[in-house]
Amino acid sequence: MDPRIQVIVADITTLALDAIVNAANTTLMGGGGVDGAIHRKAGPRLADYCEKIGGCETGDAKITPGFDLPARHVIHTVGPFWTGGDRREEELLASCYKRSLHVAMDNGVRTLAFPAISTGAYRFPGGRAAEIAVKTVSDVLAKREEIDLVQFCCFSEAAGELVAARLKALDDAHG
Ligand code: APR
Numbered sequence: 789m790d791p792r793i794q795v796i797v798a799d800i801t802t803l804a805l806d807a808i809v810n811a812a813n814t815t816l817m818g819g820g821g822v823d824g825a826i827h828r829k830a831g832p833r834l835a836d837y838c839e840k841i842g843g844c845e846t847g848d849a850k851i852t853p854g855f856d857l858p859a860r861h862v863i864h865t866v867g868p869f870w871t872g873g874d875r876r877e878e879e880l881l882a883s884c885y886k887r888s889l890h891v892a893m894d895n896g897v898r899t900l901a902f903p904a905i906s907t908g909a910y911r912f913p914g915g916r917a918a919e920i921a922v923k924t925v926s927d928v929l930a931k932r933e934e935i936d937l938v939q940f941c942c943f944s945e946a947a948g949e950l951v952a953a954r955l956k957a958l959d960d961a962h963g
Contacts, residue, residue: 789959790929793922793938796901797948800941801829804858806897807851808941809888811905812864814843816850822903822943831856838864847883849891861897863888867906870913878920881906885924893934901939904947914950922954 800808800822810826813819816838818827827834833855844850849865865888868880884905892900902921906912918940925938942948 789955790926792929792936793925793940793955795940795942795948795951795955797942797945799825799943800901800903801825801857803901803939803941805899805901805937805939806859807861807863807892807895807900808854808857808859809849809900809902809905810862810864811903811908811910812844812866814846814866816841816844816864819909821908826857826862829857830854830862834862847880847887849884849887851891851895851897859901861895863891863897863900865905867910867912870906870911877906877912878916881912881917881920882924885921886928889925889928889932889935889938893932898935899937900935901941903941903943904951907947914947918947918950918954922951922958926958 811822837852844866846866849863851863854860865884867884868877870877907914907917940951
């Protein structure tokens with residue numbers, strides 16, 4: 789397994805990394821779940837800054853400062869809402885991870901954490917989402933050396949086990 793990839797169970801707003809990723813919506817103006825937690829802890833300057841950005845497409849990512857968060861930056865990405873899998877949900881979820889990593893590398897972010905994008909309010913099945921997350925991040929890191937650490941920050945032991953199982957499966961496949 790790539791030692792730069794880890795799974796942890798934590799509240800992502802407590803992590804003092806170069807960046808944390810937010811599972812946002814297209815308005816970037818905040819919401820519930822991890823998005824609400826990030827906006828609360830970053831303080832009102834985050835929404836002011838996001839308002840100037842003017843939104844984000846599903847599958848894309850935008851970077852802001854972390855303001856009052858311990859993380860220096862927030863990379864906001866917008867996951868797909870799961871409606872059964874025939875509206876490009878898998879491709880769009882992979883795009884969230886890819887675009888977030890590219891925005892990170894473009895901005896000198898070397899350490900970052902992802903929440904389980906789309907697996908809450910957006911209802912993406914957790915096992916399939918974990919598989920896409922692990923595969924997409926591993927593929928990017930295999931080609932690039934600018935990233936030192938990616939943490940999959942899960943909010944429950946059960947979610948952490950889904951990601952750990954996918955990391956192990958990938959490891960076994962590579963012998
Ligand atoms: N730290 C880490 N993970 C968290 C935290 C937290 N503080 N809070 C919630 N999570 C986890 C949830 O348990 C879930 O597994 O983040 C995952 C994603 O869930 P949501 O936050 O609901 O995100 P998502 O499914 O992508 O839905 C996005 O919800 O809050 C709104 O504005 C947001 O409209 C957007 C939608």
